[in-house]
Amino acid sequence: MPEPQALRNDIRNRCREIASKIDKSRPMTTDEMEVVVRQILAEMDLEEHFIGWTMVMFASEFWRDQVAAVPPSRRLFLLPHCLKHSEGCPADYDQFGLDCKTCGACSIADFRGLAEDLGYRVLVAEGSPIVLKIIVSGYVDAVVGVACLNVLEKAVDKILLAGIPCMAVPLLSDDCRNTSVDEQWVDEMIRLEYDNSTPQTCTYMHLMRASAALFDPDTLEELIPRIRGTIRIDENSNAANLAAMDPIGATEAVAYDFLSKGGKHSRPFITLATYDAMTGGQAT
Structure with missing residues (x-):
C-alpha cells in the first residue's frame, strides 16, 4: 500500500491521466494493463511492489466513463464486512451477506445510506460468486466497491475477461478486522454522476x-424436453x-x-462466445 495518502493521490491522478488517452473500444488484457502500470511506476520512480495496488487504480480509471454511463439504479455497491467494528456489531448475516442494522458505529451505514439514497443496490459481502450471480441475473450493469487489495488483485482478471464496468477503492490493510479505507475516495466513487454519452x-x-x-x-424444458416424466422438484417436494x-x-x-x-455456465458461455467470434459479433 503506497504511503502517505498524498502519494496515493498522485498515483491515482496519473492513472486517470493515462487512462483518459487510451482506446476504450475494447477491454484491456491483464498483460496490456500491467505494461502501462509498470511504465507509470517507473516514471514516478516507485517500487514494483505497488503494481497490484496501481493495477486496481488503473482499472478503475479505465472503466470510470463506462460506470458513469450506467444509471445509479443499475449499479451495485459492494462493501466488505470487515469495515464493521468486530466488537459489539449488532448485525446478523443472511444469504446475501451482512444485514447492517445502521447503528452508526462504523462507516458501513454511512456509505450504504448514501448509495441507497442515490438508487444503488447495496451488498455487504465478500467474494465474487454472489456478485457474479447478481450481475449475470441482469439486475445491475456496473459494480463499484470496497475490498482488500488481495481480493481486488484476484478479481482484475475476471473483470477484464468479462468486460464488467467497475471501480474499486482498496482497504488500507488486509487485517480483515476493524479495517479502514480512504473515505473521501469512496464518497467520490458513489457520487459519480450519470453520463450516458460515453461510447x-x-x-x-x-x-x-x-x-x-x-x-x-x-x-x-423447451430446449431439452423430459423423456421419463413431467414432475418438477419444487419447495414442496420431498424424498417421499x-x-x-x-x-x-x-x-x-x-x-x-x-x-x-444456477452456476457459472462456463461451457455454454464459451460456446456462445465462439459463435460470436466466428460470426463477427465482436462481443457487442
Whole structure:
C-alpha cells in the first residue's frame, strides 16, 4: 500500500491521466494493463511492489466513463464486512451477506445510506460468486466497491475477461478486522454522476446472461424436453415424492432441478462466445 495518502493521490491522478488517452473500444488484457502500470511506476520512480495496488487504480480509471454511463439504479455497491467494528456489531448475516442494522458505529451505514439514497443496490459481502450471480441475473450493469487489495488483485482478471464496468477503492490493510479505507475516495466513487454519452466498450456480459438464461426452468424444458416424466422438484417436494417415482424419472427430475439452480455456465458461455467470434459479433 503506497504511503502517505498524498502519494496515493498522485498515483491515482496519473492513472486517470493515462487512462483518459487510451482506446476504450475494447477491454484491456491483464498483460496490456500491467505494461502501462509498470511504465507509470517507473516514471514516478516507485517500487514494483505497488503494481497490484496501481493495477486496481488503473482499472478503475479505465472503466470510470463506462460506470458513469450506467444509471445509479443499475449499479451495485459492494462493501466488505470487515469495515464493521468486530466488537459489539449488532448485525446478523443472511444469504446475501451482512444485514447492517445502521447503528452508526462504523462507516458501513454511512456509505450504504448514501448509495441507497442515490438508487444503488447495496451488498455487504465478500467474494465474487454472489456478485457474479447478481450481475449475470441482469439486475445491475456496473459494480463499484470496497475490498482488500488481495481480493481486488484476484478479481482484475475476471473483470477484464468479462468486460464488467467497475471501480474499486482498496482497504488500507488486509487485517480483515476493524479495517479502514480512504473515505473521501469512496464518497467520490458513489457520487459519480450519470453520463450516458460515453461510447460502449465491448463486453461479454450479454453472452454471460444469455448462457444463464438457457437454464431458466421453462427454457430448459423447451430446449431439452423430459423423456421419463413431467414432475418438477419444487419447495414442496420431498424424498417421499421422489421415492414414489420411476427411479430413472426421479433421477431426471433431480438433474433438471440441479441444472436450473444456477452456476457459472462456463461451457455454454464459451460456446456462445465462439459463435460470436466466428460470426463477427465482436462481443457487442
